[in-house]
Amino acid sequence: MSEFLGGNDGWVDDPAAVESVMNDLPFPVFQDVWTPIKGTGKGKKILLYEFIKEASGGKFPHRKQTVGDCVAQGAAYAVDAVKSVDIVINKEFEEWVAETATEDIYAGSRVQIGKGRIRGDGSIGAWAARYVNEYGALPRGKYGNVDLTTYSGSKARSWGRSGAGVPQTLIPVAKKHPVLTVSKVTTYEEVRDLISNGYAVTIASNQGFSSRRDSEGFAAPKGSWAHQMCILGVDDEYKRPGVLVQNSWGTWNGGPKRHNQPNGSFWVDAEEIEKRILKKGDSWAFSGYEGFQPRELNTRII
Amino acid sequence: MKKAVLIIALLVGFVGYQQNAPAEPQVVASSSELDQVSKAFSEIQSTEDKVLIYKLFSGSAEYLKNCKSLQATQQFDPILGRVQSSYGWNREKYPAFTDSVSAYLVAAGYNVPKPLTTDQERLDFAGIFEGLAEATKYE
Numbered sequence: 001m002s003e004f005l006g007g008n009d010g011w012v013d014d015p016a017a018v019e020s021v022m023n024d025l026p027f028p029v030f031q032d033v034w035t036p037i038k039g040t041g042k043g044k045k046i047l048l049y050e051f052i053k054e055a056s057g058g059k060f061p062h063r064k065q066t067v068g069d070c071v072a073q074g075a076a077y078a079v080d081a082v083k084s085v086d087i088v089i090n091k092e093f094e095e096w097v098a099e100t101a102t103e104d105i106y107a108g109s110r111v112q113i114g115k116g117r118i119r120g121d122g123s124i125g126a127w128a129a130r131y132v133n134e135y136g137a138l139p140r141g142k143y144g145n146v147d148l149t150t151y152s153g154s155k156a157r158s159w160g161r162s163g164a165g166v167p168q169t170l171i172p173v174a175k176k177h178p179v180l181t182v183s184k185v186t187t188y189e190e191v192r193d194l195i196s197n198g199y200a201v202t203i204a205s206n207q208g209f210s211s212r213r214d215s216e217g218f219a220a221p222k223g224s225w226a227h228q229m230c231i232l233g234v235d236d237e238y239k240r241p242g243v244l245v246q247n248s249w250g251t252w253n254g255g256p257k258r259h260n261q262p263n264g265s266f267w268v269d270a271e272e273i274e275k276r277i278l279k280k281g282d283s284w285a286f287s288g289y290e291g292f293q294p295r296e297l298n299t300r301i302i
Numbered sequence: 303m304k305k306a307v308l309i310i311a312l313l314v315g316f317v318g319y320q321q322n323a324p325a326e327p328q329v330v331a332s333s334s335e336l337d338q339v340s341k342a343f344s345e346i347q348s349t350e351d352k353v354l355i356y357k358l359f360s361g362s363a364e365y366l367k368n369c370k371s372l373q374a375t376q377q378f379d380p381i382l383g384r385v386q387s388s389y390g391w392n393r394e395k396y397p398a399f400t401d402s403v404s405a406y407l408v409a410a411g412y413n414v415p416k417p418l419t420t421d422q423e424r425l426d427f428a429g430i431f432e433g434l435a436e437a438t439k440y441e
Contacts, residue, residue: 096374143328176348295380296413296414296415297375297413297414297415298379298409299403299404299412299413299414300393300394300400300403300404301379301382301393301403301404301407301410302355302358302393302399302400
């Protein structure tokens with residue numbers, strides 16, 4: 001197993017661990033279930049971040065990780081996207097509540113799923129996918145004596161230590177809110193069709209990108225990051241097909257934008273995303289979130 | 303854009319009710335909670351406010367009976383709030399009246415969010431406001 005060497009990212013490249021997770025999933029490879037939607041995203045533009053903005057009342061999460069928990073940050077964005085699709089597109093009787101917490105996903109992926117095998121920071125995309133599928137994901141808030149209201153990198157790191165893990169009191173609550181399906185994706189066409197059908201895709205690789213977007217909002221591949229992020233949009237109708245990648249480093253990059261894209265994001269060319277990231281084999285599509293029914297309504301209406 | 307259309311539709315409903323409002327107060331309440339609403343309403347001195355309250359409730363009932371764009375009951379309160387703001391109405395202006403309406407709404411189950419996906423669900427929800435309109439009929 002490779003070991004995370006430090007920095008502000010935290011993805012661990014471990015094909016054997018990915019393979020192990022896939023053995024336990026009903027649809028481990030998206031290609032297995034692709035046929036019904038194959039080609040449906042061709043020529044389309046779908047911006048999942050706009051659904052997040054709408055579902056959240058304009059409170060798009062601007063994540064800025066402080067430890068090597070990018071795997072959870074990328075997975076949490078994907079959960080935010082699928083729950084927004086459930087609310088805005090599928091009209092499910094659910095409410096946004098808050099952005100998805102990351103500390104539990106990080107710790108759960110490392111400890112509950114990964115059994116504490118990673119030393120130092122970092123986790124594996126497949127472990128996070130498996131965790132949100134089996135144990136669920138929670139919006140930020142207070143759960144008994146566990147306070148997940150505000151992001152805490154140190155809490156993520158503490159819970160993520162071998163032998164620690166997600167607090168036992170939190171697990172029954174989280175298990176009521178799983179991501180219903182997770183499947184590995186490996187091509188741009190799969191991603192395009194998935195995003196067009198309301199899935200979200202979290203991606204991981206060693207590929208870095210320029211901090212300067214070009215005149216069309218794209219960032220060129222540059223450098224090396226052991227990092228997980230999330231795809232929150234696809235534009236296959238544009239002369240330059242590509243995906244919108246959302247990072248979790250706050251406003252770390254600059255340059256021109258397209259389609260009112262969020263701060264910290266950048267477009268990546270279709271062939272680059274496939275060749276440099278998806279083919280690494282640890283990128284995951286999420287769909288369906290068992291969300292939260294709205295709480296009591298205010299009756300002091302006059 | 304969709305919200306703006308909803309607010310306009312609701313305002314049109316209010317205007318329609320303003321034109322057809324009865325000449326004298328007519329209180330029709332079938333429960334003790336509605337009796338309390340009527341009682342608190344009768345203690346409001348401002349004629350202008352009484353007319354507006356009636357318009358808000360009756361317009362809400364009419365709007366909810368016909369509006370198919372709402373998917374769940376919790377989507378209505380923000381719309382009502384914006385209409386109230388457009389009239390310069392501040393909630394809790396008459397605390398005793400607000401208390402009585404709140405007690406009625408709890409008794410009617412308004413506080414529990416529900417889907418609005420069928421005609422019957424929309425009629426049931428509109429009925430809550432029809433009760434309030436009946437209890438506050440005024441011109």
